[in-house]
Amino acid sequence: MKRILPFFLLIAFVACTQQPAPSPKAKHVVLIGIDGWAAEAVRQAPAEDLPNIHALMEHGSWTLSKRSVMPSASAINWASMVNGLPTEMHGFDKWNSTHGSIPSTSDNGHGIPPTIFTILREQRPEAISGCLYDWDCIGAITDTLAMNWHRFLKTYTSTDDVIVPVEDYARIATDYIKENKPDLFFLYFGTLDEAGHVRGWYTDAYMERQRILDAAIGQVMDALKEAGIYDDTVIVLSADHGGVDRKHGGFTLLELETPFIVSGKAVKQNFQFPLTVMQYDTPAIIADILGLEIPADWRGRPYPQIYQ
Numbered sequence: 001m002k003r004i005l006p007f008f009l010l011i012a013f014v015a016c017t018q019q020p021a022p023s024p025k026a027k028h029v030v031l032i033g034i035d036g037w038a039a040e041a042v043r044q045a046p047a048e049d050l051p052n053i054h055a056l057m058e059h060g061s062w063t064l065s066k067r068s069v070m071p072s073a074s075a076i077n078w079a080s081m082v083n084g085l086p087t088e089m090h091g092f093d094k095w096n097s098t099h100g101s102i103p104s105t106s107d108n109g110h111g112i113p114p115t116i117f118t119i120l121r122e123q124r125p126e127a128i129s130g131c132l133y134d135w136d137c138i139g140a141i142t143d144t145l146a147m148n149w150h151r152f153l154k155t156y157t158s159t160d161d162v163i164v165p166v167e168d169y170a171r172i173a174t175d176y177i178k179e180n181k182p183d184l185f186f187l188y189f190g191t192l193d194e195a196g197h198v199r200g201w202y203t204d205a206y207m208e209r210q211r212i213l214d215a216a217i218g219q220v221m222d223a224l225k226e227a228g229i230y231d232d233t234v235i236v237l238s239a240d241h242g243g244v245d246r247k248h249g250g251f252t253l254l255e256l257e258t259p260f261i262v263s264g265k266a267v268k269q270n271f272q273f274p275l276t277v278m279q280y281d282t283p284a285i286i287a288d289i290l291g292l293e294i295p296a297d298w299r300g301r302p303y304p305q306i307y308q
Helices: 004-017 039-044 051-058 074-083 116-123 136-141 166-180 191-198 204-226 279-290
Strands: 028-034 060-067 129-133 149-152 184-189 233-239 257-264
Touching: 028 204, 028 279, 039 060, 039 204, 039 257, 051 060, 051 204, 051 233, 051 257, 060 233, 074 116, 074 136, 074 279, 116 129, 116 184, 116 279, 129 136, 129 166, 136 149, 149 166, 166 184, 166 204, 184 204, 191 204, 204 233, 233 279, 257 279
Parallel strands: 028 184, 028 233, 129 149, 129 184
Antiparallel strands: 060 257, 233 257
16 A cells, blocks of 8 residues: 555656646637827827727726836737737847847747647647638747738738738638638738828827728627627737837837727626737737647736636
8 A cells, every 4th residue: 555655646746747738718710900009199099080999998907007028019019919929038039020130939830939830730630720810020029920811912012002902802801701710810000000100109190990800890890790600709909019100119108008909709898908918918818719728938928817
């Protein structure tokens, strides 16, 4: 008995220390990423200008205190929002990085750290995923090799001239959603950031572009309803940085604080996060929603307090 008891104690210890696989909270996640979207822009805008954004907030959990990583630059922050790592771990260190300038702490076999798309493909090979983006750097950091579909389509020029209207751009994404009902879809908008750099943050042009993006978000919500998957979908709205005048603004809260909204099945309604959320928390929250195991080296947290 003395020899057998320690063995059973060891088994019990291992069982207690192993993390059980999380249960999925919804079958589908749509991540809507808005580059250059400042929390201050939501605070300043009349509620009637952002009906869809406010509807998601009222039917979900949200914060206007989500912080970007430092230094705050687009590719650096978007990398963290898909691979769960801060800058010093994922290696992207420049505004328009298409690859890490310093060695990453991990590699997914495609030359970048494991992203939310990587672990979805590894853990659920049958899952469908896609991404539409209008800035080519997004394709470099999101692991498009792990997706079923992705497309890069510029919507503007460097002088803010429109190439493809936001409404038409969003329609490409909604057509894919209605036809394929993806488990995970990432729709990235760079048009608001372009307005900030060319026209200035919080200018009339910038705020009008935010209103147009709200209408595009409404298109996505309607597409999910038409596809019959709205009730089993969580919509996540995330952003990378704000700005001051026509620049990112330095390490100020106007730059570093961005909106973050999680809305849909099993999520608490009209619930403001009690804690600050970091950029690299985004993929951990998405993984938790889909019931995926979070990689051990990710630094993001899943925030269980946002659920019913």
